[in-house]
Amino acid sequence: MSQASHLHYSARRQQLMSLMQAQGGGVAIIPTARELTRNNDNTFPFRHDSYFYYLSGFTEPEAVVVLVANSNEQTEILFCREKNIEHEIWDGFRYGPAAAQAEFGFDAAYPIADINSIMPSLLSDAHTLFYSNATEPHLDNQVQQWLQDVRAKNRAGISAPAITVDVRCLLDEMRLVKDSVEIATMQRAASISGAAHARAMRAARPGQFEYELEAELLHEFRRNGAQSPAYGSIVAAGANACVLHYQSNQAQIQDGDLVLIDAGCEFDSYASDITRTFPVNGKFTPAQKTLYEIVLAAQSAALACAKPGARYMDGHHAAVRVLTEGMLNTGLLNKHEVGSVDDAIASLAYRQFYMHGTGHWLGLDVHDVGLYRENQNIAEEKPYRRLAAGMVITIEPGIYVRPAENVPQEFWNIGIRIEDDMLITSDGHINLSRDTPKTVSEIESEMRQPQ
Numbered sequence: 001m002s003q004a005s006h007l008h009y010s011a012r013r014q015q016l017m018s019l020m021q022a023q024g025g026g027v028a029i030i031p032t033a034r035e036l037t038r039n040n041d042n043t044f045p046f047r048h049d050s051y052f053y054y055l056s057g058f059t060e061p062e063a064v065v066v067l068v069a070n071s072n073e074q075t076e077i078l079f080c081r082e083k084n085i086e087h088e089i090w091d092g093f094r095y096g097p098a099a100a101q102a103e104f105g106f107d108a109a110y111p112i113a114d115i116n117s118i119m120p121s122l123l124s125d126a127h128t129l130f131y132s133n134a135t136e137p138h139l140d141n142q143v144q145q146w147l148q149d150v151r152a153k154n155r156a157g158i159s160a161p162a163i164t165v166d167v168r169c170l171l172d173e174m175r176l177v178k179d180s181v182e183i184a185t186m187q188r189a190a191s192i193s194g195a196a197h198a199r200a201m202r203a204a205r206p207g208q209f210e211y212e213l214e215a216e217l218l219h220e221f222r223r224n225g226a227q228s229p230a231y232g233s234i235v236a237a238g239a240n241a242c243v244l245h246y247q248s249n250q251a252q253i254q255d256g257d258l259v260l261i262d263a264g265c266e267f268d269s270y271a272s273d274i275t276r277t278f279p280v281n282g283k284f285t286p287a288q289k290t291l292y293e294i295v296l297a298a299q300s301a302a303l304a305c306a307k308p309g310a311r312y313m314d315g316h317h318a319a320v321r322v323l324t325e326g327m328l329n330t331g332l333l334n335k336h337e338v339g340s341v342d343d344a345i346a347s348l349a350y351r352q353f354y355m356h357g358t359g360h361w362l363g364l365d366v367h368d369v370g371l372y373r374e375n376q377n378i379a380e381e382k383p384y385r386r387l388a389a390g391m392v393i394t395i396e397p398g399i400y401v402r403p404a405e406n407v408p409q410e411f412w413n414i415g416i417r418i419e420d421d422m423l424i425t426s427d428g429h430i431n432l433s434r435d436t437p438k439t440v441s442e443i444e445s446e447m448r449q450p451q
Contacts, residue, residue, distance in 0.1 A: 006105040008181050009057045013076050017069035019170050026128030028067040028167050031136045035061045050364035051171050053269050058104055060094055062112050068122055078109040116142065120149040124158045130167035175363055176370035177390035182270065183423060186392060187432050189267035190421050194436035196220035197261060197276045201443060202451045204280045206255035210235040214249050217263050226265035230272060230366045233263035241415025242400040244356060253280045258288055260415050271366040273394050274433045275419035282447040284440055287410040291399050292440060294326030295416045298397040302358055306395065306422045306429040312372055312384040316358035319397040324350040331408050353401055359394040362421055391424045
Protein backbone atom coordinates (compact mmCIF):
# COMPACT_ATOMS: atom_id res chain seq x y z
CA MET A 1 0.00 0.00 0.00
CA SER A 2 1.42 3.38 -1.00
CA GLN A 3 1.48 6.42 1.24
CA ALA A 4 -1.36 7.93 -0.77
CA SER A 5 -3.35 4.72 -0.32
CA HIS A 6 -3.18 4.68 3.47
CA LEU A 7 -3.84 8.40 3.93
CA HIS A 8 -7.62 8.01 3.98
CA TYR A 9 -7.36 5.41 6.76
CA SER A 10 -5.14 7.75 8.75
CA ALA A 11 -7.61 10.58 8.13
CA ARG A 12 -10.39 8.44 9.60
CA ARG A 13 -8.29 7.68 12.67
CA GLN A 14 -7.63 11.37 13.13
CA GLN A 15 -11.31 12.18 12.75
CA LEU A 16 -12.19 9.61 15.40
CA MET A 17 -9.54 10.99 17.75
CA SER A 18 -10.96 14.49 17.32
CA LEU A 19 -14.38 13.15 18.31
CA MET A 20 -12.78 11.49 21.31
CA GLN A 21 -11.09 14.72 22.34
CA ALA A 22 -14.44 16.52 22.12
CA GLN A 23 -15.65 14.13 24.83
CA GLY A 24 -12.68 14.70 27.12
CA GLY A 25 -10.18 12.45 25.38
CA GLY A 26 -9.03 8.97 26.23
CA VAL A 27 -8.06 5.67 24.66
CA ALA A 28 -9.94 3.73 21.95
CA ILE A 29 -9.53 -0.01 21.47
CA ILE A 30 -10.82 -1.54 18.21
CA PRO A 31 -10.01 -5.23 17.58
CA THR A 32 -10.43 -7.23 14.42
CA ALA A 33 -12.46 -10.43 14.26
CA ARG A 34 -11.18 -13.79 15.46
CA GLU A 35 -10.37 -16.80 13.32
CA LEU A 36 -13.02 -19.44 13.99
CA THR A 37 -12.55 -23.20 13.81
CA ARG A 38 -14.70 -24.91 11.21
CA ASN A 39 -13.79 -28.46 12.12
CA ASN A 40 -10.68 -30.19 13.47
CA ASP A 41 -7.74 -27.94 12.48
CA ASN A 42 -9.59 -26.12 9.68
CA THR A 43 -10.87 -22.57 10.09
CA PHE A 44 -13.68 -20.72 8.37
CA PRO A 45 -12.48 -18.26 5.72
CA PHE A 46 -11.31 -15.25 7.70
CA ARG A 47 -13.02 -11.91 7.23
CA HIS A 48 -11.72 -8.94 9.21
CA ASP A 49 -13.95 -6.80 11.43
CA SER A 50 -15.48 -3.91 9.46
CA TYR A 51 -14.80 -1.24 12.09
CA PHE A 52 -11.19 -2.33 12.40
CA TYR A 53 -10.70 -2.34 8.64
CA TYR A 54 -12.36 1.06 8.29
CA LEU A 55 -9.65 2.55 10.51
CA SER A 56 -6.66 0.52 9.33
CA GLY A 57 -7.00 -1.15 5.94
CA PHE A 58 -5.24 -4.08 7.62
CA THR A 59 -6.64 -7.53 6.83
CA GLU A 60 -4.65 -9.92 9.04
CA PRO A 61 -6.20 -11.64 12.08
CA GLU A 62 -4.91 -11.20 15.64
CA ALA A 63 -4.71 -7.42 15.47
CA VAL A 64 -5.93 -4.43 17.47
CA VAL A 65 -6.00 -0.69 16.72
CA VAL A 66 -5.40 1.55 19.74
CA LEU A 67 -5.85 5.31 19.50
CA VAL A 68 -4.65 7.63 22.25
CA ALA A 69 -6.29 11.05 22.11
CA ASN A 70 -5.55 13.32 25.06
CA SER A 71 -5.83 17.11 25.15
CA ASN A 72 -2.42 17.61 23.57
CA GLU A 73 -1.63 14.20 22.08
CA GLN A 74 -2.82 11.93 19.28
CA THR A 75 -1.11 8.58 18.81
CA GLU A 76 -2.09 5.80 16.41
CA ILE A 77 -0.94 2.30 17.40
CA LEU A 78 -1.31 -1.09 15.75
CA PHE A 79 -0.81 -4.40 17.51
CA CYS A 80 -0.35 -7.31 15.09
CA ARG A 81 1.34 -10.68 14.66
CA GLU A 82 5.11 -10.80 14.51
CA LYS A 83 6.90 -11.65 11.31
CA ASN A 84 7.36 -15.43 11.23
CA ILE A 85 8.89 -17.11 8.19
CA GLU A 86 8.00 -20.60 9.43
CA HIS A 87 4.30 -19.71 9.69
CA GLU A 88 4.40 -17.94 6.34
CA ILE A 89 5.48 -21.19 4.68
CA TRP A 90 2.18 -22.73 5.79
CA ASP A 91 -0.26 -19.80 5.94
CA GLY A 92 1.10 -17.05 3.73
CA PHE A 93 2.59 -13.60 4.10
CA ARG A 94 2.29 -11.54 7.26
CA TYR A 95 3.56 -7.99 7.66
CA GLY A 96 4.97 -7.96 11.16
CA PRO A 97 4.92 -4.75 13.26
CA ALA A 98 7.73 -2.85 11.54
CA ALA A 99 6.42 -3.27 8.00
CA ALA A 100 2.81 -2.76 9.08
CA GLN A 101 3.66 0.52 10.79
CA ALA A 102 5.30 1.87 7.66
CA GLU A 103 2.80 0.43 5.19
CA PHE A 104 -0.38 1.51 6.99
CA GLY A 105 0.80 4.81 8.41
CA PHE A 106 0.69 4.16 12.16
CA ASP A 107 2.80 6.08 14.66
CA ALA A 108 3.82 2.83 16.33
CA ALA A 109 3.27 -0.91 15.96
CA TYR A 110 3.94 -3.70 18.46
CA PRO A 111 3.66 -7.49 18.53
CA ILE A 112 0.21 -8.62 19.63
CA ALA A 113 1.94 -10.80 22.21
CA ASP A 114 3.07 -7.61 24.01
CA ILE A 115 -0.37 -6.03 24.30
CA ASN A 116 -0.92 -7.07 27.93
CA SER A 117 2.28 -5.39 29.06
CA ILE A 118 1.75 -2.18 27.07
CA MET A 119 -1.94 -1.40 27.47
CA PRO A 120 -2.04 -0.62 31.23
CA SER A 121 0.40 2.26 30.75
CA LEU A 122 -1.66 3.62 27.84
CA LEU A 123 -4.83 3.49 29.96
CA SER A 124 -3.23 5.17 32.99
CA ASP A 125 -4.92 8.51 33.74
CA ALA A 126 -7.02 8.28 30.57
CA HIS A 127 -10.26 10.21 30.88
CA THR A 128 -12.48 7.78 28.91
CA LEU A 129 -12.21 4.27 27.55
CA PHE A 130 -13.73 4.10 24.06
CA TYR A 131 -14.51 0.43 23.63
CA SER A 132 -17.45 -1.80 22.62
CA ASN A 133 -18.09 -4.37 25.31
CA ALA A 134 -19.36 -7.83 24.39
CA THR A 135 -18.42 -7.58 20.71
CA GLU A 136 -15.22 -9.63 21.08
CA PRO A 137 -15.66 -11.45 24.43
CA HIS A 138 -12.12 -12.82 24.42
CA LEU A 139 -10.80 -9.27 24.53
CA ASP A 140 -13.28 -8.15 27.21
CA ASN A 141 -11.41 -10.20 29.80
CA GLN A 142 -8.11 -8.67 28.76
CA VAL A 143 -9.50 -5.14 28.94
CA GLN A 144 -10.82 -5.78 32.43
CA GLN A 145 -7.43 -7.06 33.50
CA TRP A 146 -5.72 -3.96 32.07
CA LEU A 147 -8.08 -1.74 34.03
CA GLN A 148 -7.42 -3.76 37.18
CA ASP A 149 -3.69 -3.31 36.66
CA VAL A 150 -4.19 0.46 36.42
CA ARG A 151 -6.44 0.58 39.48
CA ALA A 152 -3.74 -1.22 41.46
CA LYS A 153 -1.62 1.93 41.03
CA ASN A 154 -4.20 4.14 42.71
CA ARG A 155 -1.97 4.85 45.73
CA ALA A 156 0.65 6.19 43.36
CA GLY A 157 -1.88 8.72 42.09
CA ILE A 158 -2.65 6.89 38.85
CA SER A 159 -6.29 6.38 37.91
CA ALA A 160 -8.16 4.23 35.42
CA PRO A 161 -10.77 5.64 33.04
CA ALA A 162 -13.95 6.39 34.95
CA ILE A 163 -16.12 6.50 31.81
CA THR A 164 -16.65 3.94 29.06
CA VAL A 165 -18.14 5.01 25.71
CA ASP A 166 -19.15 2.60 22.95
CA VAL A 167 -16.68 3.55 20.24
CA ARG A 168 -18.91 2.01 17.59
CA CYS A 169 -21.50 4.74 18.16
CA LEU A 170 -18.92 7.29 16.99
CA LEU A 171 -17.78 5.10 14.11
CA ASP A 172 -21.33 4.35 12.95
CA GLU A 173 -21.94 8.00 12.12
CA MET A 174 -18.57 8.25 10.38
CA ARG A 175 -19.22 5.14 8.30
CA LEU A 176 -22.68 6.30 7.28
CA VAL A 177 -21.29 8.98 4.94
CA LYS A 178 -18.94 7.51 2.35
CA ASP A 179 -15.80 9.23 1.07
CA SER A 180 -14.60 9.22 -2.54
CA VAL A 181 -12.49 6.07 -2.07
CA GLU A 182 -15.44 4.16 -0.64
CA ILE A 183 -17.77 5.37 -3.39
CA ALA A 184 -15.38 4.24 -6.12
CA THR A 185 -15.03 0.83 -4.45
CA MET A 186 -18.79 0.43 -4.08
CA GLN A 187 -19.30 1.38 -7.71
CA ARG A 188 -16.86 -1.36 -8.72
CA ALA A 189 -18.68 -3.88 -6.50
CA ALA A 190 -22.04 -2.94 -8.00
CA SER A 191 -20.70 -3.14 -11.56
CA ILE A 192 -19.30 -6.63 -10.99
CA SER A 193 -22.56 -7.77 -9.40
CA GLY A 194 -24.62 -6.28 -12.24
CA ALA A 195 -22.56 -8.20 -14.76
CA ALA A 196 -23.11 -11.37 -12.70
CA HIS A 197 -26.89 -10.89 -12.77
CA ALA A 198 -26.79 -10.37 -16.54
CA ARG A 199 -24.69 -13.51 -16.92
CA ALA A 200 -27.24 -15.51 -14.92
CA MET A 201 -30.06 -14.20 -17.11
CA ARG A 202 -28.23 -15.27 -20.28
CA ALA A 203 -27.44 -18.70 -18.83
CA ALA A 204 -30.93 -19.47 -17.54
CA ARG A 205 -32.82 -22.39 -19.07
CA PRO A 206 -35.83 -24.44 -17.91
CA GLY A 207 -34.72 -27.66 -16.24
CA GLN A 208 -31.65 -26.17 -14.59
CA PHE A 209 -31.19 -26.20 -10.85
CA GLU A 210 -31.00 -23.03 -8.82
CA TYR A 211 -27.43 -23.80 -7.81
CA GLU A 212 -26.36 -23.77 -11.45
CA LEU A 213 -27.33 -20.10 -11.69
CA GLU A 214 -25.63 -19.46 -8.36
CA ALA A 215 -22.46 -20.88 -9.90
CA GLU A 216 -22.74 -18.36 -12.75
CA LEU A 217 -22.87 -15.56 -10.18
CA LEU A 218 -19.85 -16.84 -8.28
CA HIS A 219 -17.88 -17.27 -11.50
CA GLU A 220 -18.48 -13.67 -12.50
CA PHE A 221 -17.68 -12.37 -9.00
CA ARG A 222 -14.29 -14.06 -8.86
CA ARG A 223 -13.47 -13.53 -12.53
CA ASN A 224 -13.64 -9.79 -11.90
CA GLY A 225 -11.61 -9.76 -8.71
CA ALA A 226 -14.33 -9.75 -6.04
CA GLN A 227 -13.14 -11.61 -2.97
CA SER A 228 -16.45 -13.22 -2.01
CA PRO A 229 -20.22 -12.84 -2.03
CA ALA A 230 -21.34 -10.06 0.31
CA TYR A 231 -23.98 -12.41 1.75
CA GLY A 232 -25.53 -15.78 1.00
CA SER A 233 -26.88 -15.58 -2.55
CA ILE A 234 -30.61 -16.11 -3.03
CA VAL A 235 -31.55 -17.97 -6.22
CA ALA A 236 -35.26 -18.68 -5.83
CA ALA A 237 -37.45 -20.15 -8.56
CA GLY A 238 -41.23 -20.31 -8.62
CA ALA A 239 -42.80 -20.55 -5.17
CA ASN A 240 -39.36 -20.30 -3.54
CA ALA A 241 -39.28 -16.61 -4.51
CA CYS A 242 -42.01 -16.04 -1.92
CA VAL A 243 -39.54 -17.03 0.83
CA LEU A 244 -37.78 -13.76 1.63
CA HIS A 245 -34.48 -15.20 2.85
CA TYR A 246 -34.48 -18.40 0.79
CA GLN A 247 -30.95 -19.80 0.50
CA SER A 248 -31.29 -23.52 -0.20
CA ASN A 249 -30.78 -22.99 -3.96
CA GLN A 250 -31.40 -26.70 -4.62
CA ALA A 251 -34.68 -26.77 -6.56
CA GLN A 252 -35.08 -27.52 -10.26
CA ILE A 253 -36.39 -24.56 -12.27
CA GLN A 254 -39.52 -25.33 -14.23
CA ASP A 255 -40.57 -23.84 -17.57
CA GLY A 256 -42.72 -20.80 -16.83
CA ASP A 257 -41.09 -20.05 -13.46
CA LEU A 258 -39.87 -16.65 -12.47
CA VAL A 259 -36.41 -16.67 -10.90
CA LEU A 260 -35.63 -14.15 -8.17
CA ILE A 261 -31.90 -13.60 -7.65
CA ASP A 262 -30.78 -11.47 -4.71
CA ALA A 263 -26.99 -11.47 -4.84
CA GLY A 264 -24.03 -9.13 -4.61
CA CYS A 265 -20.29 -9.43 -4.34
CA GLU A 266 -17.91 -8.00 -1.77
CA PHE A 267 -15.09 -6.09 -3.44
CA ASP A 268 -12.21 -4.80 -1.29
CA SER A 269 -14.43 -5.25 1.78
CA TYR A 270 -17.41 -3.25 0.44
CA ALA A 271 -20.76 -4.85 -0.31
CA SER A 272 -23.14 -4.61 -3.21
CA ASP A 273 -26.75 -5.81 -3.02
CA ILE A 274 -28.82 -6.27 -6.19
CA THR A 275 -32.04 -8.16 -6.86
CA ARG A 276 -33.51 -9.01 -10.22
CA THR A 277 -36.47 -11.21 -11.18
CA PHE A 278 -36.78 -12.78 -14.63
CA PRO A 279 -38.62 -15.60 -16.44
CA VAL A 280 -36.44 -18.67 -16.88
CA ASN A 281 -37.74 -19.19 -20.44
CA GLY A 282 -37.01 -15.59 -21.40
CA LYS A 283 -40.60 -14.34 -21.70
CA PHE A 284 -42.85 -12.88 -19.00
CA THR A 285 -46.41 -14.21 -18.91
CA PRO A 286 -49.17 -11.56 -18.80
CA ALA A 287 -49.70 -12.13 -15.06
CA GLN A 288 -45.97 -12.01 -14.32
CA LYS A 289 -45.56 -8.85 -16.39
CA THR A 290 -48.49 -7.16 -14.65
CA LEU A 291 -47.05 -7.66 -11.19
CA TYR A 292 -43.51 -6.91 -12.35
CA GLU A 293 -44.58 -3.54 -13.75
CA ILE A 294 -46.25 -2.72 -10.43
CA VAL A 295 -43.05 -3.43 -8.50
CA LEU A 296 -41.00 -1.47 -11.02
CA ALA A 297 -43.36 1.52 -10.67
CA ALA A 298 -43.09 1.24 -6.89
CA GLN A 299 -39.31 1.38 -7.12
CA SER A 300 -39.52 4.42 -9.38
CA ALA A 301 -41.70 6.17 -6.80
CA ALA A 302 -39.18 5.35 -4.08
CA LEU A 303 -36.30 6.55 -6.25
CA ALA A 304 -37.93 9.97 -6.50
CA CYS A 305 -37.45 10.24 -2.72
CA ALA A 306 -33.75 9.32 -2.83
CA LYS A 307 -32.36 12.81 -2.40
CA PRO A 308 -30.85 15.03 0.28
CA GLY A 309 -33.36 16.29 2.82
CA ALA A 310 -35.87 13.49 2.29
CA ARG A 311 -36.66 11.33 5.30
CA TYR A 312 -35.28 7.81 5.21
CA MET A 313 -38.80 6.28 5.16
CA ASP A 314 -40.23 8.58 2.48
CA GLY A 315 -39.23 6.10 -0.22
CA HIS A 316 -40.88 3.22 1.64
CA HIS A 317 -44.14 5.12 2.01
CA ALA A 318 -44.10 6.04 -1.69
CA ALA A 319 -43.46 2.43 -2.71
CA VAL A 320 -46.18 1.09 -0.41
CA ARG A 321 -48.77 3.42 -1.96
CA VAL A 322 -47.95 2.27 -5.51
CA LEU A 323 -47.88 -1.39 -4.48
CA THR A 324 -51.20 -1.10 -2.65
CA GLU A 325 -52.85 0.58 -5.63
CA GLY A 326 -51.56 -2.26 -7.81
CA MET A 327 -52.84 -4.90 -5.40
CA LEU A 328 -56.31 -3.34 -5.48
CA ASN A 329 -56.34 -2.96 -9.27
CA THR A 330 -55.31 -6.59 -9.87
CA GLY A 331 -57.63 -8.09 -7.27
CA LEU A 332 -54.87 -9.25 -4.97
CA LEU A 333 -56.69 -7.11 -2.41
CA ASN A 334 -60.50 -7.02 -2.47
CA LYS A 335 -61.74 -3.43 -2.54
CA HIS A 336 -64.98 -4.40 -0.83
CA GLU A 337 -63.05 -5.98 2.05
CA VAL A 338 -60.16 -3.54 2.56
CA GLY A 339 -61.63 -0.28 1.24
CA SER A 340 -59.61 2.47 -0.42
CA VAL A 341 -55.86 2.71 -0.90
CA ASP A 342 -55.60 4.79 2.27
CA ASP A 343 -57.71 2.27 4.18
CA ALA A 344 -55.60 -0.66 2.95
CA ILE A 345 -52.41 1.14 3.99
CA ALA A 346 -53.79 2.13 7.39
CA SER A 347 -54.93 -1.44 8.13
CA LEU A 348 -51.66 -2.89 6.77
CA ALA A 349 -53.67 -5.11 4.44
CA TYR A 350 -50.91 -4.78 1.84
CA ARG A 351 -48.59 -6.74 4.12
CA GLN A 352 -50.16 -9.99 2.94
CA PHE A 353 -48.08 -9.47 -0.21
CA TYR A 354 -45.38 -7.00 0.88
CA MET A 355 -44.06 -7.53 4.37
CA HIS A 356 -40.59 -5.95 4.49
CA GLY A 357 -39.03 -2.51 4.35
CA THR A 358 -37.94 -0.89 1.11
CA GLY A 359 -34.22 -0.65 1.85
CA HIS A 360 -31.30 -0.34 4.23
CA TRP A 361 -27.89 1.29 4.55
CA LEU A 362 -25.11 -0.28 2.46
CA GLY A 363 -21.34 -0.15 2.90
CA LEU A 364 -18.71 -2.34 4.53
CA ASP A 365 -21.61 -4.48 5.72
CA VAL A 366 -24.51 -5.39 3.47
CA HIS A 367 -26.85 -4.18 6.22
CA ASP A 368 -24.57 -1.34 7.12
CA VAL A 369 -24.33 0.61 10.36
CA GLY A 370 -25.92 3.93 11.30
CA LEU A 371 -29.07 5.08 13.04
CA TYR A 372 -32.24 5.17 10.97
CA ARG A 373 -33.91 7.64 13.30
CA GLU A 374 -32.72 10.98 14.58
CA ASN A 375 -30.77 10.72 17.81
CA GLN A 376 -32.89 13.10 19.85
CA ASN A 377 -33.59 12.94 23.56
CA ILE A 378 -37.34 13.33 23.31
CA ALA A 379 -40.15 11.33 24.82
CA GLU A 380 -42.16 10.84 21.63
CA GLU A 381 -41.14 8.58 18.77
CA LYS A 382 -37.99 9.82 17.08
CA PRO A 383 -38.44 10.91 13.46
CA TYR A 384 -36.58 9.11 10.72
CA ARG A 385 -33.36 10.86 9.78
CA ARG A 386 -32.90 12.89 6.65
CA LEU A 387 -30.80 11.58 3.79
CA ALA A 388 -27.55 13.40 3.03
CA ALA A 389 -24.95 13.31 0.27
CA GLY A 390 -22.56 10.38 0.68
CA MET A 391 -25.09 7.96 2.17
CA VAL A 392 -25.75 4.73 0.25
CA ILE A 393 -29.09 2.95 0.50
CA THR A 394 -30.80 0.06 -1.22
CA ILE A 395 -34.28 0.45 -2.69
CA GLU A 396 -36.01 -2.92 -2.99
CA PRO A 397 -39.82 -3.14 -3.18
CA GLY A 398 -41.48 -6.46 -3.95
CA ILE A 399 -44.65 -8.51 -4.21
CA TYR A 400 -44.91 -12.11 -2.95
CA VAL A 401 -48.10 -14.04 -3.68
CA ARG A 402 -48.70 -17.27 -1.83
CA PRO A 403 -51.74 -19.35 -2.79
CA ALA A 404 -54.90 -18.31 -0.94
CA GLU A 405 -58.63 -18.63 -1.55
CA ASN A 406 -59.14 -14.89 -1.94
CA VAL A 407 -56.23 -14.46 -4.40
CA PRO A 408 -56.60 -14.78 -8.20
CA GLN A 409 -54.99 -18.07 -9.16
CA GLU A 410 -52.99 -16.63 -12.08
CA PHE A 411 -50.82 -14.79 -9.53
CA TRP A 412 -50.14 -17.74 -7.23
CA ASN A 413 -46.47 -18.47 -6.40
CA ILE A 414 -45.19 -15.32 -8.07
CA GLY A 415 -42.46 -13.61 -6.08
CA ILE A 416 -40.87 -10.42 -7.43
CA ARG A 417 -38.27 -8.07 -5.96
CA ILE A 418 -36.29 -5.34 -7.71
CA GLU A 419 -33.32 -3.89 -5.82
CA ASP A 420 -30.70 -1.29 -6.67
CA ASP A 421 -27.91 0.49 -4.77
CA MET A 422 -28.33 4.27 -4.51
CA LEU A 423 -25.66 6.82 -3.68
CA ILE A 424 -27.23 10.03 -2.39
CA THR A 425 -25.60 13.04 -4.05
CA SER A 426 -25.85 16.78 -3.50
CA ASP A 427 -28.65 17.08 -6.05
CA GLY A 428 -30.30 13.66 -6.03
CA HIS A 429 -28.84 10.19 -6.41
CA ILE A 430 -26.71 7.94 -8.59
CA ASN A 431 -27.81 4.36 -9.18
CA LEU A 432 -24.62 2.35 -8.67
CA SER A 433 -26.28 -0.75 -10.19
CA ARG A 434 -27.76 1.16 -13.13
CA ASP A 435 -26.23 -1.13 -15.79
CA THR A 436 -28.09 -4.22 -14.56
CA PRO A 437 -31.00 -5.08 -16.92
CA LYS A 438 -34.24 -4.13 -15.18
CA THR A 439 -37.20 -3.30 -17.41
CA VAL A 440 -39.21 -6.09 -19.01
CA SER A 441 -37.79 -5.29 -22.45
CA GLU A 442 -34.20 -5.07 -21.14
CA ILE A 443 -34.47 -8.42 -19.37
CA GLU A 444 -36.06 -10.23 -22.29
CA SER A 445 -33.47 -8.75 -24.65
CA GLU A 446 -30.59 -9.75 -22.36
CA MET A 447 -31.90 -13.31 -22.19
CA ARG A 448 -31.85 -13.59 -25.97
CA GLN A 449 -28.12 -12.87 -26.03
CA PRO A 450 -25.67 -15.80 -26.18
CA GLN A 451 -23.85 -16.70 -22.97
